[in-house]
Amino acid sequence: xxxxxxxxxxxxxxxxxxxxxxxxxxxxxxxxxxxxxxxxxxxxxxxxxxxxxxxxxxxxxxxxxxxxxxxxxxxxxxxxxxxxxxxxxxxxxxxxxxxxxxxxxxxxxxxxxxxxxxxxxxxxxxxxxxxxxxxxxxxxxxxxxxxxxxxxxxxxxxxxxxxxxxxxxxxxxxxxxxxxxxxxxxxxxxxxxxxxxxxxxxxxxxxxxxxxxxxxxxxxxxxxxxxxxxxxxxxxxxxxxxxxxxxxxxxxxxxxxxxxxxxxxxxxxxxxxxxxxxxxxxxxxxxxxxxxxxxxxxxxxxxxxxxxxxxxxxxxxxxxxxxxxxxxxxxxxxxxxxxxxxxxxxxxxxxxxxxxxxxxxxxxxxxxxxxxxx
Numbered sequence: 001x002x003x004x005x006x007x008x009x010x011x012x013x014x015x016x017x018x019x020x021x022x023x024x025x026x027x028x029x030x031x032x033x034x035x036x037x038x039x040x041x042x043x044x045x046x047x048x049x050x051x052x053x054x055x056x057x058x059x060x061x062x063x064x065x066x067x068x069x070x071x072x073x074x075x076x077x078x079x080x081x082x083x084x085x086x087x088x089x090x091x092x093x094x095x096x097x098x099x100x101x102x103x104x105x106x107x108x109x110x111x112x113x114x115x116x117x118x119x120x121x122x123x124x125x126x127x128x129x130x131x132x133x134x135x136x137x138x139x140x141x142x143x144x145x146x147x148x149x150x151x152x153x154x155x156x157x158x159x160x161x162x163x164x165x166x167x168x169x170x171x172x173x174x175x176x177x178x179x180x181x182x183x184x185x186x187x188x189x190x191x192x193x194x195x196x197x198x199x200x201x202x203x204x205x206x207x208x209x210x211x212x213x214x215x216x217x218x219x220x221x222x223x224x225x226x227x228x229x230x231x232x233x234x235x236x237x238x239x240x241x242x243x244x245x246x247x248x249x250x251x252x253x254x255x256x257x258x259x260x261x262x263x264x265x266x267x268x269x270x271x272x273x274x275x276x277x278x279x280x281x282x283x284x285x286x287x288x289x290x291x292x293x294x295x296x297x298x299x300x301x302x303x304x305x306x307x308x309x310x311x312x313x314x315x316x317x318x319x320x321x322x323x324x325x326x327x328x329x330x331x332x333x334x335x336x337x338x339x340x341x342x343x344x345x346x347x348x349x350x351x352x353x354x355x356x357x358x359x360x361x362x363x364x365x366x367x368x369x370x371x372x373x374x
Contacts, residue, residue: 014036024163026146046102057107085101085103098134106143108154145204176344186244191304192277198221233267258278291322314345324360
């Protein structure tokens with residue numbers, strides 16, 4: 001079974017060795033390969049770096065890497081690098097005040113061969129023509145898995161000069177805690193993922209050396225990409241983010257319109273599950289009602305509705321008084337729901353700052369931790 005790494009592990013690898021060796025990150029579509037650049041750019045280690053916007057290698061052509069410059073007086077020609085790479089006469093190795101560069105070549109294995117050859121010096125030597133990147137510069141690359149059938153290929157001699165690693169998909173818990181909660185994704189999405197976490201499985205799990213080898217992917221998990229099936233759409237971490245935008249901004253749309261938009265974003269199979277949570281949301285008690293009467297507002301009976309409400313309330317709380325009222329309301333929920341609620345509040349620094357000043361939340365959190373550690 002092939003060893004894969006998570007987002008944080010690969011970011012740390014690039015940070016550790018990227019100034020000397022190029023890391024090629026392979027992974028399924030929509031799993032956050034390109035966002036590695038943005039995560040690295042926020043790291044204090046790269047505070048003084050010139051961060052280049054991701055370079056889509058499929059869009060590169062003649063003249064978009066370097067162009068010849070003729071020095072007639074010296075009787076020579078030189079290559080001048082395109083400004084997108086951050087290298088220039090005033091910013092290259094050996095020039096005082098130069099900024100090291102952080103650069104990501106995206107979709108590199110889909111590029112035409114002559115493009116791969118042209119950018120090879122940047123990958124191996126951090127060089128374009130006679131210009132070398134300032135000391136400490138980091139170059140890495142991203143591309144899809146060859147098994148996805150998207151035309152990603154790299155010749156052996158090219159691969160031999162780089163570090164080749166595979167980014168795994170996040171688990172539902174990782175995605176919820178590390179991304180979705182911090183980006184205020186729609187509570188219906190969060191609740192659906194909580195109940196159907198298999199949407200974060202990989203088709204590779206069903207391959208010969210995978211943990212689900214021998215199982216029928218089409219039957220067991222119709223929600224994700226299947227290289228052996230004809231699919232219009234399927235769910236990925238990226239497309240779930242897009243689905244959240246639809247739900248957040250489509251409040252005035254009817255259910256048929258929302259369903260059609262979601263079908264065209266995450267596929268029909270996962271849309272059918274998600275729409276149940278959208279309908280739950282339309283019948284849940286209003287935030288203002290809960291704040292006014294946390295002890296008397298009815299608690300939903302349906303388990304899925306409870307999950308969705310727990311996520312929605314975390315997002316809606318903006319003040320300490322609201323956190324106290326919501327905590328009193330959530331204290332009436334079953335134990336597993338209180339644990340889910342407390343866990344997701346605790347993993348959100350901003351929300352935890354509000355809820356930590358709630359006497360009821362602190363009391364219920366202690367109870368939940370006691371149960372969890374028992």
